[in-house]
Amino acid sequence: QQPVQSPQAVILREGEDAVINCSSSKALYSVHWYRQKHGEAPVFLMILLKGGEQKGHDKISASFNEKKQQSSLYLTASQLSYSGTYFCGTDLSGNTGKLIFGQGTTLQVKP
Amino acid sequence: DAGITQSPRHKVTETGTPVTLRCHQTENHRYMYWYRQDPGHGLRLIHYSYGVKDTDKGEVSDGYSVSRSKTEDFLLTLESATSSQTSVYFCAISDSGTQTYNEQFFGPGTRLTVL
Numbered sequence: 753q754q755p756v757q758s759p760q761a762v763i764l765r766e767g768e769d770a771v772i773n774c775s776s777s778k779a780l781y782s783v784h785w786y787r788q789k790h791g792e793a794p795v796f797l798m799i800l801l802k803g804g805e806q807k808g809h810d811k812i813s814a815s816f817n818e819k820k821q822q823s824s825l826y827l828t829a830s831q832l833s834y835s836g837t838y839f840c841g842t843d844l845s846g847n848t849g850k851l852i853f854g855q856g857t858t859l860q861v862k863p
Numbered sequence: 864d865a866g867i868t869q870s871p872r873h874k875v876t877e878t879g880t881p882v883t884l885r886c887h888q889t890e891n892h893r894y895m896y897w898y899r900q901d902p903g904h905g906l907r908l909i910h911y912s913y914g915v916k917d918t919d920k921g922e923v924s925d926g927y928s929v930s931r932s933k934t935e936d937f938l939l940t941l942e943s944a945t946s947s948q949t950s951v952y953f954c955a956i957s958d959s960g961t962q963t964y965n966e967q968f969f970g971p972g973t974r975l976t977v978l
Binding site: 795848856 | 894896903904905906907908911913919921922953957965966967968969970971972
């Protein structure tokens with residue numbers, strides 16, 4: 753039931769782009785994205801809902817393919833501050849906030 | 864930042880002892896969650912609460928109990944701690960209200976070591 757994230761890790765140079773994918777075997781109500789820096793708490797980035805609504809970060813974009821039960825997070829012109837571990841969380845019901853998180857994707861941005 | 868604190872922040876205990884972790888919020892949010900985070904597993908939901916005295920199990924609830932007697936406090940209890948419960952525990956809050964968005968705000972975490 754845990755969504756699968758890919759890739760597991762990625763290394764970029766500043767200014768490069770990256771895509772992180774999240775794939776579920778279950779129908780999804782929404783997909784959440786969080787970023788966690790080492791030793792810190794996860795921080796909210798984006799929510800994507802069925803039907804196309806979304807809310808989140810103004811410099812990070814994401815897509816949600818309901819039919820394929822997949823979401824992708826797009827990091828463009830990456831900055832050093834983008835380094836961290838990215839988690840997708842999938843909501844199967846839409847009314848409890850119960851999330852099942854993927855195992856995470858570690859992103860390292862180098863100067 | 865959302866007003867959410869966890870106590871203690873670090874704890875070392877021995878196998879078989881009871882342990883209670885506290886999550887306190889000042890946002891008056893309806894929903895509260897307890898997660899554990901272990902290398903390679905991401906965040907896994909232990910229990911959650913959708914109101915005072917209303918709680919339900921998550922995906923890894925065995926060995927844990929919770930209580931919520933006030934909106935602002937959500938307690939996680941390990942009745943008899945085991946070494947497999949060594950982990951970092953995060954509390955989170957959210958408030959869907961009349962909205963459909965329910966982003967979660969995480970507390971700073973509690974690092975628990977069971978020897």
